[in-house]
Amino acid sequence: MSVSAAFEKARADDRAALVGYLPAGFPTVDAGISALRAMVEAGCDVIEIGLPYSDPVMDGPTIQAAAQRALEGGVRTRDVLRTVEAVAATGTPTLVMTYWNPVERYGVERFAADLAAAGGAGLITPDLTPDAGGAWIAAADAHDLDKVFLVAPSSTDERLAMTTAACRGFVYAAAVMGVTGARATTSELGEPLVARAKATLEDQRRDTPVAVGIGVSNGEQAAEVAAYADGVIVGSAFVRCLLDEDEPAAGLRALTALTDDLARGVRRA
Numbered sequence: 001m002s003v004s005a006a007f008e009k010a011r012a013d014d015r016a017a018l019v020g021y022l023p024a025g026f027p028t029v030d031a032g033i034s035a036l037r038a039m040v041e042a043g044c045d046v047i048e049i050g051l052p053y054s055d056p057v058m059d060g061p062t063i064q065a066a067a068q069r070a071l072e073g074g075v076r077t078r079d080v081l082r083t084v085e086a087v088a089a090t091g092t093p094t095l096v097m098t099y100w101n102p103v104e105r106y107g108v109e110r111f112a113a114d115l116a117a118a119g120g121a122g123l124i125t126p127d128l129t130p131d132a133g134g135a136w137i138a139a140a141d142a143h144d145l146d147k148v149f150l151v152a153p154s155s156t157d158e159r160l161a162m163t164t165a166a167c168r169g170f171v172y173a174a175a176v177m178g179v180t181g182a183r184a185t186t187s188e189l190g191e192p193l194v195a196r197a198k199a200t201l202e203d204q205r206r207d208t209p210v211a212v213g214i215g216v217s218n219g220e221q222a223a224e225v226a227a228y229a230d231g232v233i234v235g236s237a238f239v240r241c242l243l244d245e246d247e248p249a250a251g252l253r254a255l256t257a258l259t260d261d262l263a264r265g266v267r268r269a
Helices: 003-012 027-040 061-072 077-088 100-105 108-117 134-142 157-166 192-204 219-226 235-245 248-267
Strands: 018-025 047-049 093-095 121-122 145-148 171-175 209-214 231-234
Touching: 003 018, 003 061, 018 027, 018 061, 018 077, 018 235, 018 248, 027 077, 027 192, 027 248, 047 077, 061 209, 077 108, 093 248, 100 108, 108 121, 121 134, 134 145, 171 192, 171 219, 192 209, 209 248, 219 231, 231 235, 231 248, 235 248
Parallel strands: 018 047, 018 231, 047 093, 093 121, 121 145, 171 209, 209 231
Antiparallel strands: none
């Protein structure tokens, strides 16, 4: 199933899609694959797999800690691709979320080809803008991969228009100004940002879904966001489930319980 098809299915069910994130290699490569599969089984519609990076400028302390553990465990790009292959085999659309430097070092065309060969759906690139992403856009188009760029409350109308026009799969609306992390309340900036993005897409005669990320940590918050967005993206709260538990089985139970709560949330908006 493609990312677009997953959002269309959720829309047909009159709900938002649930997008779940974990970094590859955390707590280990194999344990991470098991965790991601558990998220799929418990209700995630789309999976984001993080490529651990040594300078994660947009990530909060929770995701930084997980990525650092993965790097210390020796995770490499090939492990990320193996994780993608294992998760994509479930039939769930699987994206890689990565800073641009590792892709550039690996080779843009090579990365696109290897990601497509692994069954990956595309890339989310938080620090790459469309006007600087010509090489990636060309490679993605050549390999039929989705291109997910970020918009923020600070995006000008011109940048919002440029970014939404370049997205394929969905538009990532970063609803909080600052780094990632679970929060006690959802951002009040999310709804107006989604409204701006949707109005811009309507002007472009495009129907790309808009998903909101950064801050959601429970089903109640997921329901709040699902009331106005096409998708709810959750990362730090999932990572925290595994960071807080010493026993792998306990971590999987916590992860499954959270996924179930979030999946119920996107269905009751």
